[in-house]
Amino acid sequence: MEKFEITILGCGSATPSPKHYTSSQVVDIRGKLFMVDCGEGTQIQLRRSRVAFARINHIFISHLHGDHCFGLLGMISSFGLLGRTAPLYIHAPAELEPMLQQEMDFYCRDLEFQVEFQGFDPALSAQIYQDRSLTVTTIPLKHRVPCAGFLFRENPTADHLDRAAADFYGVPQWDYARIKEGGDFITAQGEVIPHDRLTTPAGPVRSYAYCCDTAYNPKMVPIIKGADLIYHDCTYAACDADRAKKHFHSTATDAARTALDAGAARLMLGHFSARYPDETILLDEACQIFSNTLLAKENLTVSI
Amino acid sequence: MEKFEITILGCGSATPSPKHYTSSQVVDIRGKLFMVDCGEGTQIQLRRSRVAFARINHIFISHLHGDHCFGLLGMISSFGLLGRTAPLYIHAPAELEPMLQQEMDFYCRDLEFQVEFQGFDPALSAQIYQDRSLTVTTIPLKHRVPCAGFLFRENPTADHLDRAAADFYGVPQWDYARIKEGGDFITAQGEVIPHDRLTTPAGPVRSYAYCCDTAYNPKMVPIIKGADLIYHDCTYAACDADRAKKHFHSTATDAARTALDAGAARLMLGHFSARYPDETILLDEACQIFSNTLLAKENLTVSI
Numbered sequence A, B: 001m002e003k004f005e006i007t008i009l010g011c012g013s014a015t016p017s018p019k020h021y022t023s024s025q026v027v028d029i030r031g032k033l034f035m036v037d038c039g040e041g042t043q044i045q046l047r048r049s050r051v052a053f054a055r056i057n058h059i060f061i062s063h064l065h066g067d068h069c070f071g072l073l074g075m076i077s078s079f080g081l082l083g084r085t086a087p088l089y090i091h092a093p094a095e096l097e098p099m100l101q102q103e104m105d106f107y108c109r110d111l112e113f114q115v116e117f118q119g120f121d122p123a124l125s126a127q128i129y130q131d132r133s134l135t136v137t138t139i140p141l142k143h144r145v146p147c148a149g150f151l152f153r154e155n156p157t158a159d160h161l162d163r164a165a166a167d168f169y170g171v172p173q174w175d176y177a178r179i180k181e182g183g184d185f186i187t188a189q190g191e192v193i194p195h196d197r198l199t200t201p202a203g204p205v206r207s208y209a210y211c212c213d214t215a216y217n218p219k220m221v222p223i224i225k226g227a228d229l230i231y232h233d234c235t236y237a238a239c240d241a242d243r244a245k246k247h248f249h250s251t252a253t254d255a256a257r258t259a260l261d262a263g264a265a266r267l268m269l270g271h272f273s274a275r276y277p278d279e280t281i282l283l284d285e286a287c288q289i290f291s292n293t294l295l296a297k298e299n300l301t302v303s304i
Helices: A041-047 A072-081 A097-109 A161-169 A171-181 A217-225 A238-247 A253-264 A280-287 B042-048 B072-079 B098-105 B163-169 B173-180 B218-224 B238-247 B253-262 B278-289
Strands: A004-010 A024-027 A034-040 A054-061 A088-093 A117-121 A127-130 A135-139 A148-154 A207-210 A229-233 A266-270 A293-295 A302-303 B004-010 B025-027 B032-038 B056-060 B090-094 B115-121 B127-130 B134-140 B148-154 B207-211 B230-231 B268-271 B293-295 B300-304
Touching: A004 A041, A024 A041, A024 A148, A034 A041, A034 A072, A041 A072, A072 A088, A072 A097, A088 A097, A097 A117, A097 B098, A117 A127, A117 A266, A135 A207, A135 A217, A148 A217, A207 A217, A217 A253, A238 A253, A238 B072, A253 A266, A253 A280, A253 B253, A266 A280, A280 A293, B004 B127, B025 B042, B025 B148, B032 B072, B042 B072, B072 B090, B090 B098, B098 B115, B134 B218, B148 B218, B207 B218, B218 B253, B230 B253, B238 B253, B253 B268, B253 B278, B253 B293, B278 B293
Parallel strands: A034 A054, A054 A088, A088 A117, A207 A229, A229 A266, A266 A293, B032 B056, B056 B090, B090 B115, B207 B230, B230 B268, B268 B293
Antiparallel strands: A004 A024, A004 A302, A024 A034, A127 A135, A135 A148, A148 A207, B004 B025, B004 B300, B025 B032, B127 B134, B134 B148, B148 B207
8 A cells, every 4th residue: 555654743732841842743645745734843853753854845834823833934944954946835824924924034045945835714624735646625623713624635546457357358458547437348249348347446545634723623524524544632631621622622532522423543642731741541531432542642653 | 159050952053953952052140041042942952951941031142043043932932821921031133123023923912921122233242231140241253144152251249258357356337348349447546457358359250151153253252261161163073174164163173272262261062063973073173272171962051
């Protein structure tokens, strides 16, 4: 199966703790690297990971709180110092652009690469990136400021041609593409050979949903339905539900209910408050509702 | 002796390395904490150190390269989240103020403490801070952009009164202060008791010079003369002197010559390029010229 991996660079919440960096992760889909959020210290964590710095071409920013974007300027600046020439695409809430542009004008003159800003509206679910193999869609979240999650979803691929069957029925080569896309074949004798007899099914379409920062938000369930992995805000335990509500964050219970409602295969908890010396309390709480749950941690890589 | 300590939070150069954070350190003088430079990740390092986050009231920024100031916004933001109310003083090249103000307006609304910006001109040597026990003076350095070092110098204190001698000669209590400051005493019989017989000398005036980033710069020697400790740019080894010259940084030899010329007691090398897997090469090079040299490293605390 083609690579679809998530590497956690930071999974702590707002202020730094001795244990966690602030939010950032890298999604590696078939060797293409996508960074999601970029808190302070992201480039330091990146240097310590096995992720290839220079191969990151797209950075997605969920919202404009410092723990999700204060590392961006340092990343851009270091890319410059390291001699980058490839364009870097920043996908972020549109209001970031003028601020970032001023900061770059001030601190990062003479960059030898283009920083292409692609703003989006976090209040809408929209497709904001597409290539041959992948689509990225925003997920409106419920936070103190406009905030979006991101759904990384493989594009459906055509079925695989069964070469032996195709040869047996005399399918000409120029007709392969049509049959892989779903077509039947009609032989010279007029016999209809159904698509299913000529092909094996394509692999399942995999998807990863990054949902951070958010209060419990059932509205996003239809968007992330059937995700192979959900990374969900889990700032608090249920005993601190009042705080979660006040700060528009989630408890482990909220995260687990969302994963259950979405019919997800797996749930990764993250964005931990520093108040829990042992995060097993969060894991145990979630597992009571949704058993296939794991805790994020720095430098953890999860394959889908 | 009163506390005068330097704690290194980061001593790497421009781009992050797996080994070093970018520039930041904390000077603790009699329990007052002064931060010098604030590269990305400073607050993370601070959390891991024994330095009390909330007791930092002054931050000095040497110049406006990202590896010396990209951590400032995160510090200010976290101070806000942690409920700080005491004013925070930022001493930095004057051109930083409008940029920082815009960033704070964008990212740090609702701060419950004042950020007091005190701009200086890095091209001049001027006293930019003074309290009862300490003076901070800028040191013009030689870098690609305007850049200042900082001399932290204790104020001279009065001599200590020898209570036994004072009682013996009948010095009245109201006259103590004048005598400690250097006065003689005249007894009722008209006998002059010289200052020296009534007092013991004050401790020596200690000083610390932070000189980073800079090319070899003999002009600063008169300012840092007799420093107890110099922290000096040591980005390169002598074998890379061409690079040092090109980037306006120093070699270990440059740092050692400066310490020697200044008659310093000790030299600490820092701002290391990531190109030296073993920095002993830098230490050995400096020690040939100035033997009382040490290498900076993260979380090292040096007492003066």
